[in-house]
Amino acid sequence: MLTIGTLAKKTGTKVQTIRYYEQIGLMPEPGRTEGGQRRYGDAELDRLSFIRHSRQLGFSLDAIRELLDLSDHPEKSCDEADAIARRQLRQVEQRMARLKALRTELKRMVHECSGGRTADCRVLEVLRDHSECLTEHDDIGA
């Protein structure tokens, strides 16, 4: 039986985060000691590892909820899990493309900085001037 702290260490999660996952129903309510402290078993360790690994791959908590549900029903078709993963892959690729454009513009800004007074600063000038900008108007999203 693991305390919440041990579980936290084993999975690289903060204690608060585990309680948060319980609160939103992503982790089940565990057993308790007489004094009311949580005690976890291997099933919970596996589940939390799954969650954390998925988070590291950028899946949203909602997506993880779906994946966990699929994982709980081995007789279901694999298609859904595959679709979720593909969606995630598309998102990652979109973000990469976006970051690439940002990097280009940032590099341009930085390399052209003369090192003088801010009055002549290329960094600020580029930020002021939208016209030679590659990025679109909407969807700032991280």
Added chain:
Amino acid sequence: MLTIGTLAKKTGTKVQTIRYYEQIGLMPEPGRTEGGQRRYGDAELDRLSFIRHSRQLGFSLDAIRELLDLSDHPEKSCDEADAIARRQLRQVEQRMARLKALRTELKRMVHECSGGRTADCRVLEVLRDHSECLTEHDDIGA
């Protein structure tokens, strides 16, 4: 004189967002009509454009605050603005490297999916198994 709605359209910002920027002190309190509606001039248009462009490049509101401050003092040295931009560039590069690793793993997951039952699903299996994972334990950050 521009209404808040016109300013919003011109800069690709939501009206609420402009009011939010005012609330946190990023935009100045504008003049008002007798009835209490906000009216903006060109200075505000420029400032908001600067903010939005910076946001599109991924700068945090705090960083933008610094940049605006520098921009307001043309006699200051350019070094600081350059440092902020370089910091941002580093962040973008880190994120890209991270996304690249994620993409690799996601691709592996997706390509190996057999299309059968979830019991044999590679996607779920990979998420369950942390051992062959490239990503580190901490810093999930977007």
Added chain:
DNA sequence: GCTTGAATCTACAGTAGCTAGAGGATGTAA
């Protein structure tokens, strides 16, 4: 001058995914 309808106002709540702190109870080793 009057009406209509779009735009604006304030204030507050909600989003994701946690994180931090207060103030008190519990568990365990010496």
Added chain:
DNA sequence: TTACATCCTCTAGCTACTGTAGATTCAAGC
């Protein structure tokens, strides 16, 4: 038994917005 790390609940805070409710204002058309 005592010390002290860890645990408990509850609440508030973070970033950067977004959405809603209900009331008011503005500008155009008649």
